[in-house]
Amino acid sequence: MTNKNIFQPNWIHTEPIKNSFRSIFKYGAPNGFKHPNIRLFQEIKQVFNLSDLDFEKPYSTGNEIINFQKKSNLADYQIEKFISISGTENVSTNEYDRLKYSSGKTVEEALKLRAGEIDKITDLVIHPRNKTEIAEIVTYCNDQKIPIYVFGGGSSVNLGFLPEKGGVTLVLSTHLNKIVALNEKNQTVTVEAGMLGPAFEEALNNAKKLFGAKYEFTCGHFPQSFEYSSVGGWFVTLGSGQQSSHYGDAADLVLGVEIITPTGTILTKNYAATATGPKILDIIKGSEGIFGVVVELTWKIFKHQPQNRQYFSFIFPTWQAAVEASREISQGEFGMPAVFRISDPEETHIGLKLYGIEDTIFDKLMILKGFKPMQRCLFLATADGEKIFAKNIKRKVKQICKKHGAMNLTAFPVKKWEPGRYKDPYMREDLMDFGVIIDTLETSVNWDNLHEVHEKCRNFVKNRPETICMAHSSHFYMQGTNLYFIFIIKETDLKNYLVFQEGLIDMIEKSGGSLSHHHGVGRMIGRLMPKHLGKNQINVLKALKNHFDPNNIMNPGKQLGIF
């Protein structure tokens, strides 16, 4: 199958044309690519009943230049005011800029942009230089009742900053992207909200040189969107990183926050624990921009000790066995693996292709030992922390996996997986070029409803003819985990796609999953919020919204399904 003569599509491997639609919707770095490998390509052709011919010419590329005119709805004097605050060079009415900073990374947006369709766009893009400017902007917008949207890294997959009501979009990553102070004694770092993952982590990894620290540090938060998401975004959307089972979810890692709201600025205190009533810090967690602009955060940091990391992988005979072993590990009270991921049979099937394990000696051994394709399940893990602590996790996990019938695959698969872990989303563009959609939805489950949610959602997807439906659990707690569904379907019609997507969201909720484990709500799944949380909980959120933002200028229009 690795024969070079076998046909492979000419996946686009050039930067999007400047000012094109593609330059907006393409995931990640303009010159970053990860193409489906030949094994995945063969699988897709087979599932969707396609031939090489179908991959000769892209269905759409979106590489057309953007050319539309849409006057800003702001008055000239308002624009002048913003220029007076942030400087001409940091304010733009240009259509391309306005579209760019209004666009996130949903399939819906990509389909529209590929079709040259312009949805709601912001009236003005502002790159504020500091938090003082943001406070001025918020005050002015509150006076003038101008909506404010905030763009951090732009990786939202739920229309979280779609400027539903126009107004201004503040881009935080342009200037608010620095470390304010590292406090080695407390093991915390104060950071501006717009700093993106790689710069943040690199600074912490070089704390000795940059801050005269005694140790190097790590932020502990590595979501798939790491390279194109911001520290503030991680916090306000309740994100989770790929090592969350050990380090905690994003909101757990924040000790203090500074938020500028229409009602005033709040700087919370940085105690690890305090018993002075309900915590305003907690209230801002998950607020997704509806209360104000988070401008700075105090983040908990950890010693950077990659030399201690342990790697281990297993294959389980069944999904049931993989889940049971994961539960036993999560409830084992010996610490948690950092990366901790089990793939269901279909994801295992694809994963073995993607990570280059299919047809290797490992694969042959697995088959020999009776681990059957479309039944077997891959388990990938690492352990971080102090060396003996990490080794003991590995030792205990081995014991538990063995007890549940797993075969040890050594460090090989997880080491194959690790380097590409931020790159998988790049494949989205390649497939969409040929009318195939790859998208994801995710949910939280407790141990006692995991199988029901998994089965019902999987059945929903598979009921549509010709689909790939993969799922994994990758964030573990003593009480449960998440389910992350990745589906691949052949579809080019937006309406059809949305009907399918809505059906799956409905099924997640109906089967007992949470509406989201770590993607957040945004505008995409908001319609189910009242049903999911109930009227009384929604009313609490409304009361808070009304307090912080009485004129409804912060991320207004359907955000969280309620504002």
Add this chain to the structure above:
Amino acid sequence: MTNKNIFQPNWIHTEPIKNSFRSIFKYGAPNGFKHPNIRLFQEIKQVFNLSDLDFEKPYSTGNEIINFQKKSNLADYQIEKFISISGTENVSTNEYDRLKYSSGKTVEEALKLRAGEIDKITDLVIHPRNKTEIAEIVTYCNDQKIPIYVFGGGSSVNLGFLPEKGGVTLVLSTHLNKIVALNEKNQTVTVEAGMLGPAFEEALNNAKKLFGAKYEFTCGHFPQSFEYSSVGGWFVTLGSGQQSSHYGDAADLVLGVEIITPTGTILTKNYAATATGPKILDIIKGSEGIFGVVVELTWKIFKHQPQNRQYFSFIFPTWQAAVEASREISQGEFGMPAVFRISDPEETHIGLKLYGIEDTIFDKLMILKGFKPMQRCLFLATADGEKIFAKNIKRKVKQICKKHGAMNLTAFPVKKWEPGRYKDPYMREDLMDFGVIIDTLETSVNWDNLHEVHEKCRNFVKNRPETICMAHSSHFYMQGTNLYFIFIIKETDLKNYLVFQEGLIDMIEKSGGSLSHHHGVGRMIGRLMPKHLGKNQINVLKALKNHFDPNNIMNPGKQLGIF
């Protein structure tokens, strides 16, 4: 010094007289006692310049029968309504009952009661039989604008349920004291809010027999007030147990909650993590009764494996060394000790007397090795969890303590400390009988301000002639810890006492500590809340209060300093 002929006071060792003031203010079980041992007694005499003669006859005992008449301010038809809801046997207008369920465990209350002084009392005591009755009561009280106070275990040390505005007091521990369901798969238990610590823990320790479970469990939360505090109280006051460094603080251990508010009932979902906006569960944490009545909680439980517990103790040459070692342990990423406690030099001095270590071979060895009294600091710890995990914690802690100049004291001191750990408050009555007050105040600190807060607060106390001022840190986090001050002063005048207490609270806040680490706010330290949190944070709490309880019937009157 252990000579039997040496004078010791006739500490009261009989149950308080029925219906006496003492029967209300006495801490803990009516027949529970822990008297100061001879070493502590000698120390107290010396510090306060007292002689045996001063301890021949108690200054006050409060053993007088309560006899006062105070008509309930409720109308007869209102009382009839409550009787119709909860039954005659569960409603009381009796003065003794009303005083009893209006009284917590502050020194202020004890001094008043010893003087026969009646402060504000509730108009009616109700023991609701279930949550349906509570919902009816809340609805009716909201209609009639009758204040509601909630009595759980009654161990508040900050006037947290003092019926400032009269009305009704709901006693939850009488009937709402059962486990609703144990979910072994999710490792959670749903429990009624009024269940007290011992019954809760005992049921979990017997999960095999009681619930047909595969394992026995533990709740992981063991505050000093364990025997006389309720699960709901732990949660709404943001309590911390003596093993919190491993298990987490009370609010961390709650996965879901049911709260009945004047605006309606909220039952949150039990996901370990979910990204569906700000969490109502988080908002109820620390709400101290101002939003509604918490009736049920879903609590995270742990395997009960006492056979794995490791015990270890050390003595450090100085407080600085003890703190530095504790920081290194807390930031060591090998898991945390469960009990984890360092005593400052004065607490060490008293502790060695209390735990029977003074003059033992350990003490002699310490002296020999240069660990000087009033400089040396005691470190007590245990480790829980899986066996190798716990052993590795012990191993690492040993390494770190040694590095910081500590001497290993083996398991002996912590095993001496453990059995009496809930009993120390009993000594309060003995001392107060002779005009000596023992009381506590506590705060949170980060590593970088721990020493400043400790010094300033200690200096404040020691500036008063003749005081004992002990302090320990006993709840550790990567970013900091708590400081728990225990002071002993000779004082019988309430006004003088309050001036002293207020001064120390002021100093805690001024020096940079939090207003409370785990006692909560109540009415005692509330006056500093606006200064501590700032107007903008207080206004958020007010907005929430106004939403949940527009008629201000829930725990009204100075609670949290603002309502």
